Amino acid sequence: MSTATGTAPAKKAPNGGRRLRWPHYLLIASGLLVLLSLVRVIDDADPVTSSGTVSAALRLAVPIFLAGLGGLWSERSGVINIGLEGMMILGTWTGAWAGYQWGPWIGVLAGVIGGALGGLLHAIATVSFGVDHIVSGVAINILGLGLTQFLADLIFDQGEAKALGGGPRQSPPVDAISTLTLPVLSGGKIGGWQSPDWLGSLEDHHWFLVSDLAGILRGLTSDMSLLTFVALLLVPLTFLVLWRTPFGLRVRSCGEDPYAAESLGVQVYRMKYAAVIISGAFSGLAGAFLVTISSVYQDGQTNGRGFIGLAAMIFGNWRPGGLTAGSLLFGYTDAMNVRGGGQSVHALLLFVAILLVGVAVWQAVRANRLRPDAVTDLGRREVRNASLSSVLALVAAVALLVWFLMSDIVPGELVSFTPHLTTLLVLALASQRLRMPAANGVRYRRGEAR
Incomplete structure (x- = not known):
């Protein structure tokens, strides 16, 4: 409703405080950038905002927030999914198995299917048979680890796969996915022409704030994998589907009050199945992403990222924006450690x-x-x-x-x-x-x- 003056009142948060909007988030981001630039100058630590650190942070964050998106879909429907790690593991193996034979994009599709099968198994156990969600998730994690180790030993250590470099704990090499670089701004080559690198030139001056902003933008616009670009698009897509479509409303209603949703004609079982399978598909995509950036499947490749994605989802308050912020936080700190x-x-x-x-x-x-x-x-x-x-x-x-x-x-x-x-x-x-x-x-x- 509008007030007497014809203006809508500002929305309030559940605790009575003001709800943050996009201008607030932009202001917070600007403040963090200024603080990072100040810290870099004080401690003479140029890698803090370098393009290499930003690029590495993005690569490290993507599999975490993809797994977190998987958890978001499942838990918004009312199904706890701590089996994200196992579904990621299934995605790494199926992605590598298809990828080395038919190319990286087919491998990505196979990874999505492998994770979705793990999600289907979790849905059958929890939705149809009423198994405790935590027990089922732990079982998925154990099954994913054991099954992929068995299949790797059975397939990658035999015949043609072994001749191509496979072994009991790794796959043959998988071709890398093409990358994107914005010409003029971030350099790169177009045919035989070497493009200017304006952002790189600004970054090399190490000026306060200006060079930091240039380094961040260059990290986001140079050598970005096409799969990274696709993964980033899934964040607004998830928000639009879950919060702006009738299907998303039905899924979320199952997570809030399934019996009320049932009384309104919602097929609760169907919605839960769909959400958990989508959850597994996102986790499988996260696993396939790990294969594409390392160009090989290896035993233990996920390294707990499924659990970190679950933690990032909780930190993000079961919403895509907060989940992305939590994932980028971990990816950034890990990138600073690496670089x-x-x-x-x-x-x-x-x-x-x-x-x-x-x-x-x-x-x-x-x-x-x-x-x-x-x-x-x-x-x-x-x-x-x-x-x-x-x-x-x-x-x-x-x-x-x-x-x-x-x-x-x-x-x-x-x-x-x-x-x-x-x-x-x-x-x-x-x-x-x-x-x-x-x-x-x-x-x-x-x-x-x-």
Whole structure:
């Protein structure tokens, strides 16, 4: 409804606060970019915003958010899916098996089908037979690992596959997928013509903010795999389907109240089956992506990315935008570990310390704003949680700042651990107001009284 002046009131978040819109997100992104640029200059850590780091972060984030999108589809329909890892593993093997024989795109399609079959198995167990969702997911993970090891030994270590470089723990090489580079902006060749690289030239000057923005844009516009581009398009597509179509409304209604959806004529079993199979397909695509960027299937290739995708989905509050932000966070910190080493991770300490100070201030303000209305046990609990989060964030910020000031570089043995610690800190302190689908994990039987 409109107000008396004819203007619509601003939407409120469930807790009464203002709901963030795109201008707010752009403002936050701009602030983070300025902070990153400042940290880079202070610590002389150029890889922090280099195009190589951004490109690596994107490659590392894509399989995580694809697995997370799979979890989002499943859990929005009310089916918990911790079998994402097993479905990814199925996608890696089927993608490599088809890819080395018929090309990478056929391999991608086969990976999607392999993951979808894992999703179908999970749907049969949980939706049709009412198996506990966690038990079924664990079984899928065990089955995916054991089955692919058996098939790799059976097929890749025999005959033509072995002659092409296969073995009991890896496939023959798979051709790489073509990449995209924007000419003039990011260089590259067009025929025999060497294109200028304007963004690369700006990045090499290491100017405050300007070079950082150029490095980020160049990382997003040079040597991007076509499959990465397709994967990025799946984020807005998922949002449009789940939140802007009748099919998506039916899927989400099954995750909120399947019995109410049933009373309105929704085929709950059908919707759950469709969502879980799509979930498996996304996970299989994530597995196939890993094969295409490494050009080979290897045992243990997923390395827990399915579980990380599940965590990113929870951090994103079961929404595509938040899921993408969580995936990029982990991908970025991991890329700094891979490309920047101890100096870049040292700069990350200062960056996170400043962020945590901001979180502490925000939580303190939030606690003061909630305190006058905290007349119920739930309200008082929210105030205590906000106050505790503020204190913990401030303590963590002081600890990281002391670490930064007392050292010049992060020791090598801690470099690989620090990005994970950074991610855990941010996820734990930022995920204060999560709301999972109301009927997520609930066993449903058609016609059964609630």
